[in-house]
Amino acid sequence: MKPALERYTQGAWALxxxxxxxxxxxxxxxxCPSRILALDEMELVHVIDISKCxxxxxxxxxxxxxxxxxxxLNGKQRRTVPAPLGEG
Amino acid sequence: MIATRAALAAPGALFAxxxxxxxxxxxxxxxxxxxxxxxxxxxxxxxxxCPAGIDVPGFIHAITLGDAIAAAETIFAENLLGGSxxxxxxxxxxxxxxxxxxxxxxxxxxxxRLQRYAxxxxxxxxxxxxxxxxxxxxxxxxxxxxxAGLVCAGELAILGYAVTVYDAxxxxxxxxxxxxxxxxxxxxxxxxEVARIASLGVELRMGLAVDSPARLRNVEREVDAVFLGVGLxxxxxxxxxxxxxxxxxxxxxxxxxIKLGRSPRVGARVVxxxxxxxxxxxxxxxxxLGAGEVTIVYRRGEAEMPAYPHEVAxxxxxxxxxxxxxxxxRFLGNGRLDRVECQRMQLGPPDQGGRxxxxxxxxxxxxxxxxxxxxxxxxxxxxxxLGWIEGLETDRGLIVIDAATGQSTHPKYFAGGDAVNGGDxxxxxxxxxxxxARGIHRYLSGAGAVA
Numbered sequence: 001m002k003p004a005l006e007r008y009t010q011g012a013w014a015l016x017x018x019x020x021x022x023x024x025x026x027x028x029x030x031x032c033p034s035r036i037l038a039l040d041e042m043e044l045v046h047v048i049d050i051s052k053c054x055x056x057x058x059x060x061x062x063x064x065x066x067x068x069x070x071x072x073l074n075g076k077q078r079r080t081v082p083a084p085l086g087e088g
Numbered sequence: 089m090i091a092t093r094a095a096l097a098a099p100g101a102l103f104a105x106x107x108x109x110x111x112x113x114x115x116x117x118x119x120x121x122x123x124x125x126x127x128x129x130x131x132x133x134x135x136x137x138c139p140a141g142i143d144v145p146g147f148i149h150a151i152t153l154g155d156a157i158a159a160a161e162t163i164f165a166e167n168l169l170g171g172s173x174x175x176x177x178x179x180x181x182x183x184x185x186x187x188x189x190x191x192x193x194x195x196x197x198x199x200x201r202l203q204r205y206a207x208x209x210x211x212x213x214x215x216x217x218x219x220x221x222x223x224x225x226x227x228x229x230x231x232x233x234x235x236a237g238l239v240c241a242g243e244l245a246i247l248g249y250a251v252t253v254y255d256a257x258x259x260x261x262x263x264x265x266x267x268x269x270x271x272x273x274x275x276x277x278x279x280x281e282v283a284r285i286a287s288l289g290v291e292l293r294m295g296l297a298v299d300s301p302a303r304l305r306n307v308e309r310e311v312d313a314v315f316l317g318v319g320l321x322x323x324x325x326x327x328x329x330x331x332x333x334x335x336x337x338x339x340x341x342x343x344x345x346i347k348l349g350r351s352p353r354v355g356a357r358v359v360x361x362x363x364x365x366x367x368x369x370x371x372x373x374x375x376x377l378g379a380g381e382v383t384i385v386y387r388r389g390e391a392e393m394p395a396y397p398h399e400v401a402x403x404x405x406x407x408x409x410x411x412x413x414x415x416x417x418r419f420l421g422n423g424r425l426d427r428v429e430c431q432r433m434q435l436g437p438p439d440q441g442g443r444x445x446x447x448x449x450x451x452x453x454x455x456x457x458x459x460x461x462x463x464x465x466x467x468x469x470x471x472x473x474l475g476w477i478e479g480l481e482t483d484r485g486l487i488v489i490d491a492a493t494g495q496s497t498h499p500k501y502f503a504g505g506d507a508v509n510g511g512d513x514x515x516x517x518x519x520x521x522x523x524x525a526r527g528i529h530r531y532l533s534g535a536g537a538v539a
Binding site: 010011012013031033034050051052053054055056057058072 | 123125126130
């Protein structure tokens with residue numbers, strides 16, 4: 001069984017999922033553009049593959065129960081640029 | 089954005105932008121809609137979709153802070169023609185089509201208009217683009233002052249190279265200047281962009297054609313590498329009986345005449361032949377030139393049209409009519425075009441390319457009345473210049489390059505843009521020019537051997 005509070009990280013960024021507040025409504029699963037959310041056997045949300053998360057925050061926007069928290073650096077350094085063109 | 093019939097007929101409609109510029113407050117409201125996606129492992133979908141790799145959420149974030157100059161610097165860091173691309177990019181197919189809001193069934197962030205906003209504001213305040221490195225004493229020649237050539241020249245100048253750009257035309261910009269529909273871009277902001285590229289240390293020699301083997305040798309002798317951004321040639325030479333009648337045009341001279349302020353008188357009925365984006369552009373221009381009835385004739389079906397579906401939809405909403413599965417046979421008229429004889433087609437078995445081959449329906453000839461007909465069937469590939477370079481491998485008239493470096497099979501020659509890809513977007517040319525600039529730098533600085 002997965003823990004109640006999960007912290008999925010991608011570099012210095014994190015998506016925190018408070019599964020105790022999840023009621024399995026599926027809204028976030030439908031909202032996620034990267035399709036990386038699913039309900040587990042307990043009908044609680046979990047993250048399938050954090051490496052595909054684009055940190056758009058739609059899960060947090062859509063969740064009626066405040067299950068999701070996005071942690072990321074703010075300001076200019078918050079972003080990483082994509083891999084360089086070619087082998088550059 | 090769809091123009092109404094009345095708006096299309098209004099004076100100035102020909103040059104009125106499809107998407108009018110955003111003001112300060114609208115830009116900020118629109119920028120605030122951005123969710124500013126993007127993690128360290130998975131970039132924002134808009135960034136992943138941008139061939140130039142612009143940090144879209146980054147520049148939009150700067151707009152939300154009211155800092156258009158920082159936004160423009162973020163754009164220029166990846167795309168020296170960011171202002172032109174903001175006007176001409178098929179954003180619906182690229183960044184805006186990838187926006188997570190679109191995936192949610194909402195209106196995507198208007199990235200292209202925000203990009204235009206940032207750059208217009210920055211230009212108005214006289215912002216510089218980027219800072220060049222100290223001269224490294226090496227020289228590169230760029231042939232062609234279209235988007236590929238301009239961007240390659242600018243990126244090389246930033247790396248410290250002395251770059252000279254040659255172009256046969258009197259004005260720079262290539263197809264942006266001469267062939268992009270005027271309701272997307274006439275000329276602005278090319279002069280501002282090119283002035284900044286020139287200020288990086290790029291010398292532009294306009295009106296100087298490299299049109300003989302001796303001239304090419306003279307250019308090559310003085311430099312350490314050559315970038316070929318020569319694009320494609322004239323309209324393909326598909327001939328029909330009656331081609332020479334006044335009123336029958338090729339697409340490139342037709343659009344060029346409009347953009348140079350010598351709009352043709354198209355009359356009431358216009359027939360456009362072809363199924364690509366240029367055919368759509370010509371048809372929409374014809375409406376804006378006052379034609380009452382504009383018909384696109386294409387020998388395959390709607391599903392087979394190479395044009396972007398959103399542009400087909402916009403053209404139809406503006407009143408352009410479509411005759412799919414129709415092929416012109418000949419242009420007819422007494423001293424001037426007055427009708428086009430056509431034939432119905434049906435789709436047969438797939439050809440080698442996998443597209444179903446259109447075949448004539450017997451005894452299906454009919455006539456379309458037309459005061460003007462424009463052939464928009466694509467551009468010819470160049471062969472003359474390419475034949476002068478020893479060892480330069482081409483594939484059906486396109487230059488063969490190493491995709492990672494832009495280097496051709498002649499080590500001193502690099503290439504990008506339409507001359508390599510056979511005709512693609514401005515931003516695709518920008519991407520290939522950036523790759524070639526890095527390839528040239530690696531080749532000349534010896535940093536990592538180029539095979």
